[in-house]
Amino acid sequence: MKKYWKYGALSLALLLSACGHETPPPSGKIPVVASFGAMEILTKEIGGDLVQIDSMVPAGMEPHDFEPRTKDLLKIKNARLFVYNGMGMEHWADKVLSSASHDNLIIVEASKGIQPIPIVSEEERAEHGNYDPHTWLGLSEAKEEARAIRDGLISASPDNRETFEKNYTRFSTEIDEIRNKARKSIAVARRKELVTGHAAFAYLARDLNLSQESVEDAFATGEPPARKLIELMEYCKARKVKTIFTEEIMDPALARTLAEEAGARIETLDTMETADHERYADVMRENVRKIVEAVK
Numbered sequence: 001m002k003k004y005w006k007y008g009a010l011s012l013a014l015l016l017s018a019c020g021h022e023t024p025p026p027s028g029k030i031p032v033v034a035s036f037g038a039m040e041i042l043t044k045e046i047g048g049d050l051v052q053i054d055s056m057v058p059a060g061m062e063p064h065d066f067e068p069r070t071k072d073l074l075k076i077k078n079a080r081l082f083v084y085n086g087m088g089m090e091h092w093a094d095k096v097l098s099s100a101s102h103d104n105l106i107i108v109e110a111s112k113g114i115q116p117i118p119i120v121s122e123e124e125r126a127e128h129g130n131y132d133p134h135t136w137l138g139l140s141e142a143k144e145e146a147r148a149i150r151d152g153l154i155s156a157s158p159d160n161r162e163t164f165e166k167n168y169t170r171f172s173t174e175i176d177e178i179r180n181k182a183r184k185s186i187a188v189a190r191r192k193e194l195v196t197g198h199a200a201f202a203y204l205a206r207d208l209n210l211s212q213e214s215v216e217d218a219f220a221t222g223e224p225p226a227r228k229l230i231e232l233m234e235y236c237k238a239r240k241v242k243t244i245f246t247e248e249i250m251d252p253a254l255a256r257t258l259a260e261e262a263g264a265r266i267e268t269l270d271t272m273e274t275a276d277h278e279r280y281a282d283v284m285r286e287n288v289r290k291i292v293e294a295v296k
């Protein structure tokens with residue numbers, strides 16, 4: 001499931017502009033650095049056309065595996081706002097900020113104030129730290145994060161307060177609609193479990209009154225070993241699991257075996273970890289639609 005990305009040549013313009021961070025970009029937009037795809041998407045919701053966003057983790061790269069290089073620090077040198085999720089999602093954030101932060105930089109740790117969900121599995125804890133970092137995938141949590149971003153943008157550009165507030169209200173209303181509709185359907189659903197291949201949906205599950213059951217270790221390195229596959233099939237049969245959610249359809253043979261042997265199908269959910277240029281509400285509406293369908 002790892003994705004690879006190669007660095008392209010850094011443009012001369014970026015290297016030059018890094019020398020003077022007091023100068024606004026030629027477009028007159030607020031220069032923002034977002035840590036990865038989802039933070040970029042949320043910042044775009046609130047900042048709209050008033051921001052110019054550069055993502056630290058490039059599109060298509062798995063943020064859990066990202067290691068910043070010296071030239072990535074230049075992006076922050078030139079930014080007015082740095083938006084990151086926190087809660088251990090960006091293990092590199094402290095290091096980057098201690099060497100690249102400057103007086104003109106406003107830092108938004110979007111997950112600040114969100115009630116963290118502890119990670120139970122020891123294996124997972126070794127990889128991700130004590131708390132589940134996927135906060136932006138909870139709908140209520142995403143509203144919190146968007147509010148933190150709104151406040152950061154207002155500090156960066158008080159003249160545009162009204163626009164940021166208006167954008168936040170629109171976002172928040174849209175998210176409330178998705179959440180309230182989903183909660184109603186789930187309240188009368190037969191299942192209360194959300195079975196995932198990448199344990200990224202604990203906040204969404206909490207928000208929707210479901211419990212996340214992760215079968216992550218069976219999926220961790222692409223094709224699961226035979227023993228894991230047998231475990232997974234027994235799990236599905238015993239719990240009458242009909243849908244397992246992953247980020248992308250992986251091995252079609254695995255999906256076929258699961259369907260034939262256990263009557264369970266593989267369905268995808270989008271974590272927005274690597275995606276860009278999408279609308280948060282559109283992605284989540286689709287994610288939630290699939291989940292509601294699966295627990296019926």
Ligand SMILES: [Zn+2]
Binds near residue numbers: 200271273
């Ligand atoms: Zn993740």
